[in-house]
Amino acid sequence: MRGQRRLPLEQIIGRIDRRLVYAGLFLITLAPLVGRWALPLYVTPPPKMLADTINALPQDKLVFISSNWDAGTQAENRPQMTVLVRHLIRRRLKFASISIGAPNAPQLANAAIEQAIQLEKVPWVYGQDWVNLGYKLATEPWLRSFVRQIPEAVKEDWKGTPVDQIPVMRGVQKFGPDGQASMLIDITGSATIDGWYRYLSPTGVKLGLGCTAVMAPEQYPFLDSGQLSGLLTGMKGAAEYEQIIGAQGFGTTAMAGQSFAHLYILILIILGNLSLVLGWLERRRRRR
Amino acid sequence: MTSPFSFGGAVIWLGALATLALYSVLYRENPIYRFAEHIFLGLATAMGLYMTWKTVLYPTWYKELVAGHWAWILTLVAGGMYYTIYSKRLVWMSRLVMMTMMGLSAGLGFRGFFGTYMKQIGASFKPLVVMQHTAAGGVDVGGSVFASFTNILFLATMVCVMTYFFFSFEQKNRPIRRTASAGRWLMMIAFGAMFGSTVMARLSLFIGRLTFLFQDWIHLIRS
Structure with a gap:
């Protein structure tokens, strides 16, 4: 309209409706998922370390998966759980799932394990090859007891079957070189790994971690000190692990959406800062 | 789109509607969002109580009590x-x-x-000078320089950050003040990395919900 003053660029950027920003994020994230656009993904050392550790495990010993995630962090932890179980099955390593972080974690862990078995298309039988030991209230005395004598801390599986009647748990007494359990992998959306650092780490048992991306930066010192044998960082960690074992899954598909969303956020950050800088330059020009 | 006239379908529909109701707050505060929020809080509290009884109090306390361990x-x-x-x-x-x-x-x-x-x-x-060897037995110059640099950077960061958190005397001395200031900057870089990870985590959760809505509910994303 004639006579109406045009807004300067910095004000136009500054006045973008936040709902438009959300709508943009929604479309940018959804498009790669619908179109199945794939972006190249490279594998970083921490997931490779975890895969190498699992590859070196003896087949006559049990692996414990401490599954401590619930619906809130499902998008990050479930693909980690699925891909790790797939790797264990490929290596014919029997495993036991146990939850100490969330009471509803055993149900979700069970669904993820059954999905992994279905994807691997092998007869992996409950009770003989794997077991779900359910939720245990992990007080400090319980953790100490579990690390020293597993049967003292775990009496039954999540359906109430006594562990001495479950073939895969027969003879499993303790962790370590002279024990029957070779490793524990904590897949978690909370701080459950701290308990394992306190009690399991001093025994020298291999400890792996799959955690949410929020938690990951704090875990790198533990990787550096050798207390962790490998680390999966959120959905990206799951995607990298899928690449390592050659089993495409949810992680790989979702990473394209993740990368496009990051790009979008970077553009928004640049625009936001551009608006501030232009405004500052304009105010300085007026003062002169 | 999934049919709502089966148990599995009804569960998916409920989940999808609850997700949309909660995301509606992004448009503006509204009664549908409030309704969904209160239902979620009520359900979570009830489930927490039930799970505490079922997984903690019943097996570890009540069962022992009724078995005669007074x-x-x-x-x-x-x-x-x-x-x-x-x-x-x-x-x-x-x-x-x-x-x-x-x-x-x-x-x-x-x-x-x-x-x-x-x-x-x-x-x-950590050793400040690292010598790495190639498979043939020679010295890997590039690897050695990088490993040594990493260890020196680690030591410098540790000293700077520890100096920043040393409060036993006032940091008047110029070298100490500079070291502490460097420690603060280095921590800022670490916090930036942490915040980046947080953004990545939140987007992962968003992608999880999108996948549920557009794969399980309206089948727009192929599985």
């Missing part, structure tokens, strides 16, 4: 003593259990500290 009743007495905090006359009883729990926690915490951090203290002693 001493477990004492835990109820000890738990009840916490509530005397509301009575001025009986408040000393709550202090008894609190003191016991604090003593227990302090003892266990002390042991836990060693289990968690002793290895890290050991791992912080």
Whole structure:
């Protein structure tokens, strides 16, 4: 309209409706998922370390998966759980799932394990090859007891079957070189790994971690000190692990959406800062 | 789109509608969002109570009690003593259990500290000159330089950050002030990395919801 003053660029950027920003994020994230656009993904050392550790495990010993995630962090932890179980099955390593972080974690862990078995298309039988030991209230005395004598801390599986009647748990007494359990992998959306650092780490048992991306930066010192044998960082960690074992899954598909969303956020950050800088330059020009 | 006229379908529809109701707050605050929020809080509280009974109190306390181990009743007495905090006359009883729990926690915490951090203290002693070798037995110059640089950077960061947190004297000395300032900058870089990870985590959760809506509900994303 004639006579109406045009807004300067910095004000136009500054006045973008936040709902438009959300709508943009929604479309940018959804498009790669619908179109199945794939972006190249490279594998970083921490997931490779975890895969190498699992590859070196003896087949006559049990692996414990401490599954401590619930619906809130499902998008990050479930693909980690699925891909790790797939790797264990490929290596014919029997495993036991146990939850100490969330009471509803055993149900979700069970669904993820059954999905992994279905994807691997092998007869992996409950009770003989794997077991779900359910939720245990992990007080400090319980953790100490579990690390020293597993049967003292775990009496039954999540359906109430006594562990001495479950073939895969027969003879499993303790962790370590002279024990029957070779490793524990904590897949978690909370701080459950701290308990394992306190009690399991001093025994020298291999400890792996799959955690949410929020938690990951704090875990790198533990990787550096050798207390962790490998680390999966959120959905990206799951995607990298899928690449390592050659089993495409949810992680790989979702990473394209993740990368496009990051790009979008970077553009928004640049625009936001551009608006501030232009405004500052304009105010300085007026003062002169 | 999934049919709502089966048990599985109805569950997916409920999940999808709840997701949309909660995301509606992005447009503006509205009664549908409030309704969904209150239902979620009510469900989460009820489920928390039920799971506490089913997975904690029933197997570890009630089952033992009805099996004849009467001493477990004492835990109820000890738990009840916490509530005397509301009575001025009986408040000393709550202090008894609190003191016991604090003593227990302090003892266990002390042991836990060693289990968690002793290895890290050991791992912080790194060689400043690293010699890496190739498979053929020669010196890997590039690898050695990079590994040495990483260790020197680690040491410098550790010294700077520890100086920043050294509060026993005022940081008037210029080199110490500069070192502490460098420590603050280095921590800022670490916080930036942490925040980046947080953004990645939140987007992962968003992608999880999108996948549920557009794969499980309206089948727009192929599985």
